[in-house]
Every structure is written in structure tokens, then in C-alpha cells.
Amino acid sequence: MGRRNLILGLVGFLLSSGITAAGSETKSVPGTDRDSGPVIRRGYVDIPEGQMHYRTMGSGPVVMLLHQVVRSSDEYRRVMPVLAEKYRVVAMDMLGYGESVKPPRPYALPDHGKNLVSFLDAMGIEKASLVGHHTGAKLAVELAATHPERVEKMVLSALPYGYIMKEDDPMPEIYRPMEVKADGSHLDRIWAEQSGGVEASLDVRYEISLEYLKAGPRGEEGHHAAKHYSRLIDERLRNIPESIKASTLLLCGREDKWMEGLDALRKMMPQSQVFIIEGTGTGTDIIRRSPRKFAQAVLNFLSQP
Numbered sequence: 001m002g003r004r005n006l007i008l009g010l011v012g013f014l015l016s017s018g019i020t021a022a023g024s025e026t027k028s029v030p031g032t033d034r035d036s037g038p039v040i041r042r043g044y045v046d047i048p049e050g051q052m053h054y055r056t057m058g059s060g061p062v063v064m065l066l067h068q069v070v071r072s073s074d075e076y077r078r079v080m081p082v083l084a085e086k087y088r089v090v091a092m093d094m095l096g097y098g099e100s101v102k103p104p105r106p107y108a109l110p111d112h113g114k115n116l117v118s119f120l121d122a123m124g125i126e127k128a129s130l131v132g133h134h135t136g137a138k139l140a141v142e143l144a145a146t147h148p149e150r151v152e153k154m155v156l157s158a159l160p161y162g163y164i165m166k167e168d169d170p171m172p173e174i175y176r177p178m179e180v181k182a183d184g185s186h187l188d189r190i191w192a193e194q195s196g197g198v199e200a201s202l203d204v205r206y207e208i209s210l211e212y213l214k215a216g217p218r219g220e221e222g223h224h225a226a227k228h229y230s231r232l233i234d235e236r237l238r239n240i241p242e243s244i245k246a247s248t249l250l251l252c253g254r255e256d257k258w259m260e261g262l263d264a265l266r267k268m269m270p271q272s273q274v275f276i277i278e279g280t281g282t283g284t285d286i287i288r289r290s291p292r293k294f295a296q297a298v299l300n301f302l303s304q305p
Contacts, residue, residue: 040080044099047118053099054092054119058084061152062128063302064120065091066136068284069222070194070215072098074207075133078291083299090128092119094139096222097215106221109135109229113142120150131298133157133287134258135226138233144244145236154248155298157286161268162261163230175223178212196285204288237268248272249301253282253290273301 044051055073057080065076065083073091083089093100094112103111116139120128129152132140137159144151180186190212195205212219250272252259259276266274275297281289 038081038084040077045119045122047115047122049095049103049115049118050101052092052095052101052115052119052122054090054123055080056088056090057081058086058088060087062125063087063089064116064125064128064130065089066116066130066132066139067091067094067097068134068136069094069097069226070219071208071211072100072214074098074211075287079287079295079298082292082295083302086299086303087129090123090125092116094222096218097211099214102218106218107225109138109142109225109232110146112139112225113146116143117147117150126150127152129153129155129302131155131157132159134160134284135222138226138229141233141236141240142229144241145239148241148244151244152247153302154244155251155301156248157251157294158253158256158258158284159250159265160226160230160258160261161233161265175220177220178217180217196289199280200285200289204285207288208285234268242271245269246271249298250274251277251297251301253277253286254279255281255283256286257284275301 038057040055040057042053042055044053046052053073055077063083065073065079067073067075072093076089076091080089080091095101095103095107095115107115120126127150130140130143132138132155134157137156140151140154140156141159144154178186178190187209190209191205194212195209200208215222248269248271250262250265250269252262252275254276262274262276266272277286277290277293277297279290279293282293283289287294
């Protein structure tokens with residue numbers, strides 16, 4: 001029970017203070033939502049399905065940051081100050097994650113795509129460059145295919161590609177819904193299976209665990225939506241205009257499992273640039289574990305004419 005009590009205590013501390021433990025690349029300023037420099041502003045907008053929470057900072061051309069699941073806009077907190085030196089950076093919480101409302105039913109990726117359009121409208125954003133990681137990369141593809149007039153450039157980070165989810169294929173055991181239990185054993189499961197692994201720093205593991213707790217038992221709906229989107233993604237990629245494909249970066253960390261689909265994705269989008277981020281801490285949670293490398297790769301691409 002010792003570890004469970006520790007997790008409960010840490011979660012309570014994080015919820016009450018809004019800060020994280022210190023780490024080598026992940027230090028926070030107590031009482032703020034920033035690493036250094038100007039504060040990241042937070043707010044809500046109303047869309048037809050309810051309120052969506054977002055973070056924003058900077059000025060200039062808009063860059064939309066789209067998180068993976070089960071995560072939220074907090075995933076980009078350490079990246080935003082770097083990008084905000086040149087851009088107006090906006091990171092939203094998809095419905096069901098972070099501080100946004102829960103959707104009225106399990107959503108498919110196209111549903112989240114419609115929410116993204118509603119969010120852009122509510123924020124008065126006509127056009128933006130998109131940066132999406134894992135599920136967020138699929139959401140970027142959805143917007144570029146269905147509303148290309150809203151997209152300037154794209155960075156598709158570790159886009160899951162190269163598999164097709166059949167209707168009767170079982171989901172991997174790790175994606176089973178969280179069941180809240182009276183003895184708190186669901187907290188052990190989050191820490192053991194979902195917190196980023198023992199190679200991640202403690203503060204990163206704390207933050208990811210908190211993301212799962214906020215999403216609750218419905219959090220895995222996003223993984224189901226992403227898996228089933230595999231049946232649509234080839235069609236969506238073909239529908240993206242050539243001009244946007246030529247303004248796309250296929251980004252991937254060397255340690256990410258979706259390196260395995262990068263060659264096939266290159267063949268599907270030969271006009272796009274490709275960049276691989278080398279080193280440790282470049283897997284699923286590269287944005288939290290290697291924020292400087294990720295931010296610099298994105299900034300280098302977006303800065304190109």
C-alpha cells in the first residue's frame with residue numbers, strides 16, 4: 001500500500017498546486033504554467049458539444065498543437081515557449097481529455113475533426129499550421145483532408161501508419177478501460193503500465209498518470225478511435241492537396257514504435273520532408289522527455305519559406 005499512498009499523495013499535490021517535480025529538461029516555475037519567460041495563458045471556448053480548454057502564448061502566424069491520447073494540451077507545455085518566440089501557439093484539449101468536457105458518446109476521429117473546426121471558428125482562427133503527435137497527427141490528417149483551406153503547413157509526428165484495424169480485431173490488453181476500484185489498485189495499474197516506463201523521469205511519470213486520472217474510465221475511447229481510423233487513413237491521405245503534402249514534415253523519434261511505418265508513409269507522401277530525432281527519450285513521450293529536440297525540429301521546419 002505504500003506506493004499507492006505515495007501516488008495518491010502526489011496526485012493530490014499536483015491537482016492542488018498545478019506544478020510538477022523538477023527534472024533535467026522539465027523544470028517548472030511554482031504557481032505558473034510555464035518553464036521560463038511569459039506565462040502560458042489558459043482559457044475555454046464554447047463549441048456545440050460544450051466547453052473546450054486550451055493553452056496559448058506568443059503572437060504571429062498560428063500553430064495548432066494536437067496532443068496524443070491519453071494526454072492533453074499539457075503535453076506541449078515545455079515546447080510552447082520555444083515556438084512562441086515566432087508564432088502564436090495554441091494547444092487545445094480534445095473533448096474527453098484534460099480540462100475539456102466529456103463528449104456525449106464515444107467519438108470517432110472524424111468527430112474530433114469536426115470539433116477541431118468548431119474550435120478554430122470559436123477562436124477566430126481562419127488558417128493554421130498543424131503539429132500533431134500520434135493520435136494528434138491523425139487529427140491533423142483529418143483536418144487537412146476535409147478542410148484543406150484551414151491548413152498552412154503540417155508536422156506529423158510519429159503518425160501511426162502501416163496497419164489496418166479489422167472490425168473484430170481485439171484491442172491490446174494495455175488499452176482496456178480503466179476500472180476505478182475501491183482498493184485503489186487501478187492507481188497501481190496506471191503507474192505500472194501507462195506512466196511512460198521506468199526510463200522516464202519521475203516528474204514525467206507523475207504528469208502522465210495525472211492525465212489518465214483526469215480522462216477517467218472513458219480515456220481509452222481515444223485509442224479505439226485511433227485504431228479504427230486506420231481503415232480511413234489511406235483515403236484521407238490521398239485527399240490531402242498536393243500543396244499541403246509538399247508543406248508537410250514527417251517527423252519521428254528514433255525510439256518510437258511508429259518508425260516501423262515511416263517507409264510506407266514516405267511512399268504515400270513522397271513530396272513531404274522527413275526528419276528523425278535521434279537519441280534517448282525519443283519514444284511515445286518525446287514531447288515531454290525531449291522537448292528541446294522536438295521544439296527545434298518543428299521550429300526549423302516551420303521557419304522554412
